[in-house]
Amino acid sequence: MHMDRTADYVVVGAGSAGCVLAKRLAESGADVVLVEAGGSDRTALVRKPGLIAIFHNVPQLKKRLDWGFYSAPQPNALDRKIPQTRGRVLGGSGSINGLLFVRGHRRNYDDWAAEGCEGWGYDDVLPSFRRMENWEDGATDLRGAGGPIQVTRQRDLTPASEAFLEAMADTAGVKRNDDYNGEEQEGASIFQQSAHDGLRYSSSVGYLDDHGLDNLTVLTKATVGRVVVRDGRATGVEIVDGKDRGTIHATQEVIVAAGAFGSPHLLMLSGVGPAAHLREHGIEVHADLPVGDNLHDHMFVPMTFVMGTARNRGTAPYFASGLLKEWTRGGTWMARSVFEAVGFVRSPQAGDIPDLQIHALPWSYPFPNQDAPTRHKVDKRPALTIMPTLIYPKSRGTVRLASADPAAAPVIDPGYLTEPDDARLLLDGIELVREIMANRLIAGDVTAELSPGPEFPDRATMARELPNRATTVYHPVGSCRMGTDERAVVDPALRVRGVEGLRVADASIMPSITGGNTAAPSMMIGEHAASLILGG
Ligand SMILES: Cc1cc2nc3c(=O)[nH]c(=O)nc-3n(C[C@H](O)[C@H](O)[C@H](O)COP(=O)(O)OP(=O)(O)OC[C@H]3O[C@@H](n4cnc5c(N)ncnc54)[C@H](O)[C@@H]3O)c2cc1C
Known part of the structure; x- marks a missing residue:
């Protein structure tokens, strides 16, 4: 059926930010259509937290919910094409x-404000987080x-996680932080999770389930191929x-919340992006902007x-x-995140805020990496995997078009x-983690370092091996940068x-x-965008 309908607001992408934004706009009484390329998230694979491990290890399942992107070959990582997993389902990557x-860290937001993003300092965004x-x-x-x-x-x-927290606090000289x-932020902490009573609280679960708003329409399995721009104004989406093929006209605004790859991709398909690049693909240019620049991501090196x-x-x-126990009595490890412990600590190069995040989970992780040319190994013994994580990368990359065909994946080059x-x-x-694991508070429980392992005993050997092991934390951001200078795609009110x-509201x-995982900040951006749009 060819659709031709009108709404006040059209939100593209029902991910971490989009679900929040669409719901808040609809609560104001506006007529809102939320358009999502993926399908329903009402499946245990999404909603039962522990099943994430199965999702990641069974390609057939992963394909159902993931866009299936890979990076361009990364010259500083042995030309590896690193998976760029992105949710294609209600709730987006948050599912x-x-x-x-x-x-x-509160400083992150204060830094945004200091760079000209007025209204985004920590005290400004705190109400949205709360x-x-x-x-x-x-x-x-x-x-x-x-x-x-x-x-x-x-x-x-x-x-194992308890001992790790104690050993980390002792080695890194930080306190246990409740x-x-x-x-x-600094300290050794138990991880917080968006889960309760065995249910994942993605923004879809939290904001869309039983929303009861007649003026909020959620379209699934509907991919937007273009934002329609006429005479310098976004008038709708195709x-x-x-x-549901067809056009949705927007009387007020189109807000793109398609994520750090989807948003720049869609803007460029719509004639908003680097002019020369768009012309190479035969796309009419409506605004010459650095869309797709400034892509960056966290990286970690799993150590098991x-x-x-x-x-x-x-x-x-x-x-x-585990599944059987969860289904019969509930409250097992399957009801919760697989991660247990975290540290925010300072490296020798740090200023006055932590620059390393240490993730820990009591499972063995695939090694040497998930994209290894030969099938990766997962050891079956009980193990603690610890991931020293770079939270303020300096490297920057790009998202670009491979083709003007909306069905073609974008070219993702994070410049790792x-x-x-x-x-x-x-x-x-890596050195800090080894020191922690040699601490008397944990060393007695450790049988072996499985990965990277004794073949890489020191900094020099690890430096050579790093390009084979460092991998994404799946936190791409920055590709539709907010700001006030020529590097900006959107202004501090998120207007393109x-x-x-036309606005953008998501991790991009x-x-x-x-300095930390990016889902909560993305949901906050959805909340904050709604306040900006509604003038609250
Ligand atoms: C495997 C994995 C593990 C992660 N772990 C964590 C974690 O534990 N904690 C954490 O804080 N963060 C984590 N993240 C990161 C976090 O989930 C993301 O940063 C966050 O979800 C990004 O939100 P977003 O709204 O920007 O984009 P997304 O949530 O990705 O939403 C974008 C949505 O837009 C849709 N879309 C895209 N293009 C179109 C189009 N053309 N038409 C219609 N719809 C479209 C997509 O299908 C998707 O639903 C993880 C991410 C992944 C992939």
Whole structure:
């Protein structure tokens, strides 16, 4: 059926940010259509937190919910094509992510404001963060209660994770921190997750389930191929596949929330982007802007240590019995994120805020990497995997068009490790993890370093191996940068420069990445965008 309909607002992409934004706009009484390329998220594969591990290890399942992107060959990573997993389902990447809930450091937002993004300092965004959450400890000046996203601490930690937290605090000289989303980020902490009672709280679950708003229409399996721009104004969107092909006209605005790859891709297909590049693809230029520049991402190097106290095993029978227990009595590890512990610590190069995030999960991780040319190995013994993570990368890359055909994937070149400081910091992180694991508070429980392992005993050997192991944390941001100078795609009100009636609201607008996982900041951007649009 060819669709031709009109709404006040059209939001493209029902991901972490888009679901939040569409719901908030509709609550104001406006007629809103939210358009999502993927399908329903009402499947246990998405909603049962622990099943994420199965999703990642079974390609047939992954294909159902993932866009299936890979990076361009990365010259500083042995020309590897690194998976750029992105959710293609209601809830977007927030439906397939690790559920970790991290706001980032308050300084990140203050830095955005200092660069000219007025209204985005931490005190400005704090109400948006508080509005979206229902924090298990209740409301404080800094934390929110009663919001749509349930935020809980991980619980029933394995002894391996407990020992890791103690050893990390002792080695890195940090304190145990009860709430890294509160007063202070630095320290050794139990991870917080957007999950409760065995249910993943993506923005789709939290904001769209049973929304009861007649003026909010959610279209699924509907890919937008172009934003229609006429006489310098966005007038609607064209849906190019699925049963709802046709045009949706917007009387107020089109807001693109298609993510760090989808948003720049769609803008360029619509004639908003680097003019010369668009002309190469025969696309009429409506605004010459640096769309797709400034792409950046976090990287980590997984390190796996055999530890009986990690308890969990990566075997099929272990998963099957986990599933059975979860379905019969609930409250098992399957009900929660697979990650348990985290540290925000300072490397020797750090200024006065942590520059390393240390993720830990009591499972063995694929090694040497998920994109290894030969099939990667996953050891079946109980193990603790620790990931020293570069949270302020200096390397920058691009998103570009491969073709003017909306069905063609964009060319994603994150430029991993192009800046030598990035590798240096990862090596500092690796050394710190080894020191932690040699600490008397944990060393007795560690049987072996499985990966990278004894073949890479020191900084020099690790420096050579790093390009084979460093990988994405799946946190791409920055490709439709917010700002006030010529590097900006959107202004601090998220309006696309030079096009009326068009905004971008998702992880792509971050001028620089936040110091931590990016889902909570993306949902905050959805909340904040709604306030900006509605003038609240
Ligand atoms: C495997 C994985 C693990 C992660 N783990 C964590 C974690 O534990 N904690 C954390 O904080 N962050 C994590 N992240 C990152 C986090 O989930 C993302 O930063 C966040 O979800 C980005 O939100 P977004 O709204 O910008 O984009 P997305 O959530 O990706 O939403 C974009 C949406 O737009 C849709 N779309 C794109 N193009 C079109 C189009 N042309 N037409 C219609 N629809 C379109 C997509 O299908 C998608 O639903 C992880 C990400 C991945 C992939």
